[in-house]
Amino acid sequence: MIWLQNVLVSPGEGGVYGERTLDGYRIWDPYRSKLAALYVLGGGVDLTPELRVLYLGAANGTTVSHVADYVETVYAVEFAPRPMQDLLEVARRRKNIVPIMADANRPDEYAPFMEAVDLVYQDVAQPNQVEIADRNLVFLKPGGHLILMLKTRSVDVRRDPAEVLAEARAGLERHLDVVEVRWLEPYHHDHAAIVCSLRE
Amino acid sequence: MLQRYWFGDVDEQGCRVAGTDPAALAERAATLRTGMESYVPIDWEAARACGVVRTREEYIDLLRAVCTTLARKKIVVSYQARDVELLQMVRMLDELDNVINLLQERAAEWYQVTNPSFSRKYRSLPAKKMLSLIRRGAQGGLGDVAGEIERLTGTRSRLMREVSARADEVLPNTSALIGGLVAARLLSRAGGLSALAQMPGSTIQVLGSERALFSHLRAGTPPPKHGIIFQHRRVHNAPREVRGRVARVLAAKLAIAARLDYYRGEVAPEFLNDAQARIDAAGVAA
Numbered sequence: 001m002i003w004l005q006n007v008l009v010s011p012g013e014g015g016v017y018g019e020r021t022l023d024g025y026r027i028w029d030p031y032r033s034k035l036a037a038l039y040v041l042g043g044g045v046d047l048t049p050e051l052r053v054l055y056l057g058a059a060n061g062t063t064v065s066h067v068a069d070y071v072e073t074v075y076a077v078e079f080a081p082r083p084m085q086d087l088l089e090v091a092r093r094r095k096n097i098v099p100i101m102a103d104a105n106r107p108d109e110y111a112p113f114m115e116a117v118d119l120v121y122q123d124v125a126q127p128n129q130v131e132i133a134d135r136n137l138v139f140l141k142p143g144g145h146l147i148l149m150l151k152t153r154s155v156d157v158r159r160d161p162a163e164v165l166a167e168a169r170a171g172l173e174r175h176l177d178v179v180e181v182r183w184l185e186p187y188h189h190d191h192a193a194i195v196c197s198l199r200e
Numbered sequence: 201m202l203q204r205y206w207f208g209d210v211d212e213q214g215c216r217v218a219g220t221d222p223a224a225l226a227e228r229a230a231t232l233r234t235g236m237e238s239y240v241p242i243d244w245e246a247a248r249a250c251g252v253v254r255t256r257e258e259y260i261d262l263l264r265a266v267c268t269t270l271a272r273k274k275i276v277v278s279y280q281a282r283d284v285e286l287l288q289m290v291r292m293l294d295e296l297d298n299v300i301n302l303l304q305e306r307a308a309e310w311y312q313v314t315n316p317s318f319s320r321k322y323r324s325l326p327a328k329k330m331l332s333l334i335r336r337g338a339q340g341g342l343g344d345v346a347g348e349i350e351r352l353t354g355t356r357s358r359l360m361r362e363v364s365a366r367a368d369e370v371l372p373n374t375s376a377l378i379g380g381l382v383a384a385r386l387l388s389r390a391g392g393l394s395a396l397a398q399m400p401g402s403t404i405q406v407l408g409s410e411r412a413l414f415s416h417l418r419a420g421t422p423p424p425k426h427g428i429i430f431q432h433r434r435v436h437n438a439p440r441e442v443r444g445r446v447a448r449v450l451a452a453k454l455a456i457a458a459r460l461d462y463y464r465g466e467v468a469p470e471f472l473n474d475a476q477a478r479i480d481a482a483g484v485a486a
Contacts, residue, residue, distance in 0.1 A: 098264050
């Protein structure tokens with residue numbers, strides 16, 4: 001990861017979503033991006049130039065663009081048509097983003113396009129987030145990592161976020177080793193990052 | 201084991217390449233059905249071995265072209281659905297209401313400063329009359345603004361008729377139960393006809409009262425009885441003690457109506473007769 005004066009940045013062509021730049025690098029704002037928040041808080045998996053990434057819940061492609069600045073290839077999956085239009089525009093300018101319009105719940109829809117990846121990053125507002133992660137492990141290389149951004153409010157608004165997190169963690173531990181669990185306070189409320197690795 | 205990938209079919213013997221034209225590849229890829237039990241992710245070098253591409257760069261380029269084509273097609277299809285434009289129409293209508301109200305209030309305040317004797321208090325002065333009064337009475341900017349508000353009001357009425365007509369066409373059964381305008385607002389809140397058709401009646405009942413609902417779930421305040429459907433006369437005209445019941449029965453029938461609209465797309469008279477009778481019966485005080 002690249003830090004300039006303690007600010008997280010990424011190398012690449014700017015002007016994707018009006019982000020500010022610093023010495024020609026794009027500032028990656030932890031208040032906007034949950035992944036940036038995870039790095040700023042000292043966690044996460046280092047993004048390196050040879051990495052292949054499956055990004056579930058790509059939305060408008062803002063965080064995707066920063067990930068793409070660091071890694072070799074990003075497979076960006078998004079379901080909704082409106083954000084997909086923006087994502088296509090981002091992918092047009094970044095040659096290492098493969099935009100896929102499909103439902104992360106249904107990996108069979110995009111399996112014919114997928115190679116094995118080193119990192120699965122998941123940020124979807126669905127109640128069955130752990131189940132979705134499980135279904136996408138088929139694309140993950142042994143020893144590869146999963147970063148799950150758990151939106152506890154999407155799972156169940158009535159329950160205590162800590163309880164939701166504990167349950168999600170237990171669910172993930174069936175197939176994965178949980179490496180790190182971190183709340184994204186103060187950048188994002190009731191969001192937790194769970195970093196796992198796939199057993200060899 | 202045969203693997204069907206976007207660039208062709210691959211198995212132990214070798215591969216059958218599907219071509220190198222992105223449009224043709226996209227068309228083929230759209231028809232692929234993958235069973236996940238025996239699925240193996242692509243090794244891109246298989247594509248090179250098959251002669252589809254020569255380098256990794258070419259591989260990603262071609263894949264991107266195929267995926268982009270597919271995504272564009274899917275976007276077009278999802279926007280073709282008849283409910284998508286209605287969604288924008290009704291949101292524009294509600295936005296117009298907001299804007300017109302704001303402008304009207306401000307115009308009245310302004311007019312009051314230049315004409316101290318003017319007040320809307322203690323007499324029922326309809327907005328329409330007030331606007332033409334201001335337009336004629338005020339000079340310069342304020343007069344212009346009043347004229348513009350009047351034109352916006354006209355636009356709003358025409359749009360409202362359009363929304364109603366479109367809702368009757370897209371949501372025939374739902375509109376028959378609560379009127380086109382309220383039906384369109386339900387659609388807008390749900391986010392689309394397929395979403396609305398998948399909602400249980402209890403959700404439809406409180407669509408639009410999310411604040412009250414979540415404060416109920418979080419803090420245990422009394423639950424909301426109705427959301428958008430309160431705008432329907434049989435709900436807001438019902439006596440207080442049966443209003444919750446009317447809302448519940450109406451919402452349950454709306455859930456069925458939305459499914460009829462989504463899966464059948466035409467009026468179902470036998471359902472409507474029965475549903476109307478049930479809703480009317482729920483409104484009779486015990």
